[in-house]
Amino acid sequence: MADLPWPIPPELQAEDPDLYYFNPYLDRPKIEWPDGARVAFWVAPNVEFYELHPPRGPARSSWFRPEPDVLHYGIRDYGNRVGFWRMADLLDELGITASISLNVAVLDHFPEIGKAMTDRGWELFSHGVYNTRYQYAMSEEQERGFIRHVAETIHRHSGQTLAGWLSPALTNTPRTMDLLADEGIRYTLDLFHDDQPQPVKVRSGRLVSLPYSLETNDWTALHTTGGTPRQYAATIKAQFDQLYAEGAESGTVMCVPLHPWMIGYPHRIRPLAEALDYCMGHDGVWHATGREIAGWYLDHYHDAELSRLRGLAGDA
Amino acid sequence: MAVDPSYLDYPLRKRGMDHDHYTFRRHGEHPRMVWPGGARVALWLVPIVEFFPLNMQDGPFAVPGGMGRPYPDYWNYTLRDYGNRVGLARVFRVLDARGVKASVAFNARAAERYPYWVDQTVARGWEVMAHGWDMNHVHRAEWDHGFEGSLIRRSVETLRRLSGQPVEGWLSPANALSDNTTHLVAAAGCRYTADWVNDELPYEMTTDSGPVWSMPLGHELSDIRLITGYNQRAEAWAEQVIDAFDFLHHEAGEAGGRVLALPLHPWVIGVPHRIGRLAAVLDQILDREGVWCATGAEILDAARGSNP
Numbered sequence: 063m064a065d066l067p068w069p070i071p072p073e074l075q076a077e078d079p080d081l082y083y084f085n086p087y088l089d090r091p092k093i094e095w096p097d098g099a100r101v102a103f104w105v106a107p108n109v110e111f112y113e114l115h116p117p118r119g120p121a122r123s124s125w126f127r128p129e130p131d132v133l134h135y136g137i138r139d140y141g142n143r144v145g146f147w148r149m150a151d152l153l154d155e156l157g158i159t160a161s162i163s164l165n166v167a168v169l170d171h172f173p174e175i176g177k178a179m180t181d182r183g184w185e186l187f188s189h190g191v192y193n194t195r196y197q198y199a200m201s202e203e204q205e206r207g208f209i210r211h212v213a214e215t216i217h218r219h220s221g222q223t224l225a226g227w228l229s230p231a232l233t234n235t236p237r238t239m240d241l242l243a244d245e246g247i248r249y250t251l252d253l254f255h256d257d258q259p260q261p262v263k264v265r266s267g268r269l270v271s272l273p274y275s276l277e278t279n280d281w282t283a284l285h286t287t288g289g290t291p292r293q294y295a296a297t298i299k300a301q302f303d304q305l306y307a308e309g310a311e312s313g314t315v316m317c318v319p320l321h322p323w324m325i326g327y328p329h330r331i332r333p334l335a336e337a338l339d340y341c342m343g344h345d346g347v348w349h350a351t352g353r354e355i356a357g358w359y360l361d362h363y364h365d366a367e368l369s370r371l372r373g374l375a376g377d378a
Numbered sequence: 379m380a381v382d383p384s385y386l387d388y389p390l391r392k393r394g395m396d397h398d399h400y401t402f403r404r405h406g407e408h409p410r411m412v413w414p415g416g417a418r419v420a421l422w423l424v425p426i427v428e429f430f431p432l433n434m435q436d437g438p439f440a441v442p443g444g445m446g447r448p449y450p451d452y453w454n455y456t457l458r459d460y461g462n463r464v465g466l467a468r469v470f471r472v473l474d475a476r477g478v479k480a481s482v483a484f485n486a487r488a489a490e491r492y493p494y495w496v497d498q499t500v501a502r503g504w505e506v507m508a509h510g511w512d513m514n515h516v517h518r519a520e521w522d523h524g525f526e527g528s529l530i531r532r533s534v535e536t537l538r539r540l541s542g543q544p545v546e547g548w549l550s551p552a553n554a555l556s557d558n559t560t561h562l563v564a565a566a567g568c569r570y571t572a573d574w575v576n577d578e579l580p581y582e583m584t585t586d587s588g589p590v591w592s593m594p595l596g597h598e599l600s601d602i603r604l605i606t607g608y609n610q611r612a613e614a615w616a617e618q619v620i621d622a623f624d625f626l627h628h629e630a631g632e633a634g635g636r637v638l639a640l641p642l643h644p645w646v647i648g649v650p651h652r653i654g655r656l657a658a659v660l661d662q663i664l665d666r667e668g669v670w671c672a673t674g675a676e677i678l679d680a681a682r683g684s685n686p
Contacts, residue, residue, distance in 0.1 A: 068379035114397050117385050128438040129519060133553035136575035137597060139395075143577055144405040170391050172402060191388065201380035208386065235379075288608030290618065327598050328578075328629075328638075329622035 066236065068120050068199040081239055081262050082255060082271065083371035091370070093258060093313035093363060099348035100309025101302070102355045103341055106251075106274065107149060107320040108163040108189055108228075109179070111171055112138045116194035121233065124194035138193075138323045142172055145326020150178055152335050156342055161352040163189040163228045163251070163319070166215040180220045185351040188212045188247075190230025197233040205235055209245045225249060225353040228274065243267035249356035257305060257314050259359040261368040270356050270364055273315040277301060280324040280334075291330040295337035302341045309346070315355060316341070399560055400574070400583045400592065408579055411635035412684045413677075417670035418630035419623065420677045421663060422639040423480040424572075424595055425469050426509060427495055428551070429488040430458040434514035441513055441552050442602060443645070458645050462492055465648020470498060472657045476664055478671040480642075481505040483549045486536040487512035496540045505673035507547035508534045508568065516554040527562045534566045546570060547674045549595065564590040570678050578626075578637060580681040591681075593639075593674050600641040605652070612652035616659045623663050630668070635684070637677060638663075 066074055095102050114135050116124045125131035153160055162179055164186050169176040179186060190197065190212065200208060213224035227242050228251040242250055243264035250262060251274035262269040276282050278301050283294040298318060305314040318338065325334050342349060350358075372378075390396040413420050432455045434445050443458055445451040473480055482499045484506060489496050499506055510517070511533050517526060530548075537545045546569040550559060555573055563571050564585040571583070572595035582589050597603055599622055604610045619640065626636040642648075647656050663669055672680070 066379050070379075111396075113390070117382075119385055120379075120381055126439075127554065130555060130557055132555040132559075132573060133575060133597060136553075136573075139574075139576040140596075143403065147405045167388065167391050171394060171396070173393065174404060191391075195385065199379045199381050204380055204386060285608075288610060290610060290614045291621070292617070327596075327622065328625035329599055329618040332621060332625060 065201050070236070076236075079236075079253075081253060082260050083263070083375050085256075085260065085371055087257070090258070090312065091363070091367065092311070093359075095313040095348045096358065097348065098346065100313065100346040101305050102313060102315045102348045102350050102358075103302075104161055104315070104350055104352055104355060105153065105158050105318045105320065105338065106161045106163050106352065107322060109146060109168050109175065109322065110138065110141065110165045110189065110193040111167045113192050113194045116192065119196050120199040121196055124196075124231075141321060141323025141326060142168070142175060145322030145324075146175055146178070148326045148331055149320065149322045150182070152331060152338075154182070156335070156338055158338065158342065158349065159183060159185075159351055161185040161187060161226070163187060164216070165189050165191060165193050165230065166212050166219075167192050169215060169219045176219050185225070185353050186216050186220050186222055187226030187228065187352055188216070188224055189228050193230050196231055197229045197235060197238065200235055202237060202241070205238065206241050206245065209241055209247070213245065213247075225356060226251065226272070228252060239263075239269055240265045243269040248360060249352060251352075257308075258312070259315060259355065259363070261364050261371065268360060268364060270359050272352055272356055273317055274319055275301075275317045278317065279319040280321055280330075284324055284330070291333040294330075295333040298334075298337035299340050302344075306344060306346070398584060400581060403577075403581055405578065406633065408581065409684050410633070411579060411681055413635040413670045413680050415670060416668070418627050418635065418668035419663075419670070420635060420637045420680070421478070421669055421671040422593075422595070422637055422674060422677055423473065423478065423642060423671065424507070424549075424639065424674070425466060425480055425482045425642045425644060426549070427462060427466065427482060427484045427488045427492070427644070428458065428509065428513050429462075429485045429491060430455065430513040431487075437514070437516045438518045438520075438554070439516075441516055442606065443643075444513060461643065461645030461648055462488065462495070465644030465646075466495060468648045468653045469642055469644050469656070472653060472660065474502075475657075476660050478660065478664070479504045479673060481507045481547060481674040483507040483509035483547070484537055485509050485512045485551065486533040489537055489540050493540055496537070500541050500543065505547065505675055506537055506541040506543045506545055507549060507572075507674060508537050508545055509549045510551040513551050516552045517550050517556050517559045518554065519556045521556055523558050523562075526556060526558055527565065530559070530562045530566045534568065547572065547593065549573065553597065560590065561585040561587060564588060570674060572674070580637075580678055591678055593678060594637050595639045595641060597641075599639075600643075601646045602641065602643050605646050612647070612655040616655040619659050620662055623666075627666060627668065635680070
């Protein structure tokens with residue numbers, strides 16, 4: 063793919079991302095999770111660092127207000143000072159192994175947070191370097207270097223091989239998915255088109271789209287829609303009930319994406335605890351990490367499903 | 379396309395913060411806070427008295443509660459002014475009836491226009507806190523250092539003159555700051571600032587004029603955040619305040635004193651259908667053992683006593 067100008071002009075924009083095949087939920091091969099579980103349930107906290115004075119990027123400003131946006135900086139910094147530790151205690155209490163959407167600069171700024179995550183055996187996946195540095199407008203060489211840099215940083219600090227990618231602040235280029243697959247990344251969370259894992263169309267290698275969620279995301283529930291913590295808990299439970307029921311026919315995935323700077327407050331942490339406990343308390347729930355869910359799907363379903371979908375679409 | 383190479387360079391990526399205002403301190407690794415009488419939760423009530431001029435001009439962002447309609451925006455002006463006439467009276471009555479105290483944060487212009495409320499605050503032995511000049515003067519990066527310094531000094535000195543109190547606490551209008559604000563607040567002789575909303579306990583900050591303490595007047599439980607920002611009902615605000623209190627009360631049992639801080643905007647919480655929720659919340663909290671209702675200065679003194 064040739065380098066595109068930025069912003070990408072309308073004549074070079076596509077009407078469809080061309081990253082996956084149409085695949086109606088009514089008529090699919092059955093997915094079976096380990097031990098016959100109905101739902102693969104995973105918890106994905108975003109551990110982030112927002113810079114007080116980020117460089118101005120090519121897209122939007124990183125802050126709501128002109129810099130220094132101390133109010134919003136403080137709210138996010140609370141996540142690392144207070145919210146993270148309270149959330150970690152809660153996940154310990156519930157026996158949940160988290161999959162962390164990580165701004166990898168956190169490992170340099172706060173090694174104590176890095177240690178707390180690796181000591182617990184949590185998976186670290188990529189959420190870029192800072193949440194104030196976007197992936198938009200990178201050249202192919204830059205974006206590939208960025209992916210390698212994140213993978214190398216996570217490996218150096220934790221020994222883990224990077225498996226998953228949620229672009230920082232959900233910013234992409236049209237070539238992100240191809241580069242992720244090229245670099246050996248196994249799953250992306252940037253696509254919201256399904257409640258089951260789906261193959262991503264990439265130019266080489268394999269990449270699976272795992273269900274993340276903007277519905278059971280604390281930011282959406284508590285900030286964008288202004289719900290209360292108890293309403294958020296009810297949302298998580300209702301989402302779980304439905305996916306659990308459907309999972310009797312074919313395995314579903316439920317993700318609870320969190321932000322310690324949203325959920326770590328004294329008025330929010332208990333309703334979350336109750337909702338997570340509710341989900342974990344059911345039989346037939348596979349409590350997994352992103353790496354495990356993607357791995358299971360890649361090992362058992364990805365290739366056959368991609369062939370089936372290609373055949374249906376008449377693709378070579 | 380390509381991004382500027384500097385966008386992929388991270389000069390401040392090192393241990394600790396990306397600025398020098400304070401150092402990192404994780405929750406749980408602070409000194410154990412000991413409150414008077416062995417209380418578990420310090421309750422810090424902060425009524426906020428603001429002046430939104432009818433002719434306020436566009437600032438660096440839309441100030442919550444500002445004049446959002448064409449001049450003369452009587453709608454917004456009078457709704458804010460309602461708080462300074464009626465709403466604050468209700469808040470004071472609710473506090474008086476329960477024998478609890480507050481730190482009342484004043485825009486200097488609000489105090490000059492309504493010295494009545496400064497007198498009422500002083501007469502009760504409550505604390506007067508500084509809340510900048512007025513809501514048309516939200517602090518911003520473009521301000522000249524000298525101008526901002528003199529405005530902060532003038533704000534604090536106006537309140538000192540009107541109240542006879544030392545006026546040691548600062549809260550910036552709309553929580554907006556320049557990079558100099560915290561330094562200049564310390565230079566004006568304030569002992570604490572409530573601007574940084576990143577912790578639940580006091581901690582020491584560094585400025586060009588010596589240390590200043592950060593006091594935890596959080597934003598996420600504020601009436602303005604939940605009720606006017608998220609359009610939640612007062613019942614939802616009350617439910618969250620009680621949930622926060624219960625959690626902190628429990629946490630304090632093992633870990634030491636905690637602070638529950640409640641910003642109270644009289645134009646929000648002081649209307650007839652909401653004020654009862656404030657009364658009910660205070661009744662529930664004050665009914666529990668181990669609650670110490672205090673001013674910001676008192677909480678700070680106790681925190682510093684815990685951290686010799």
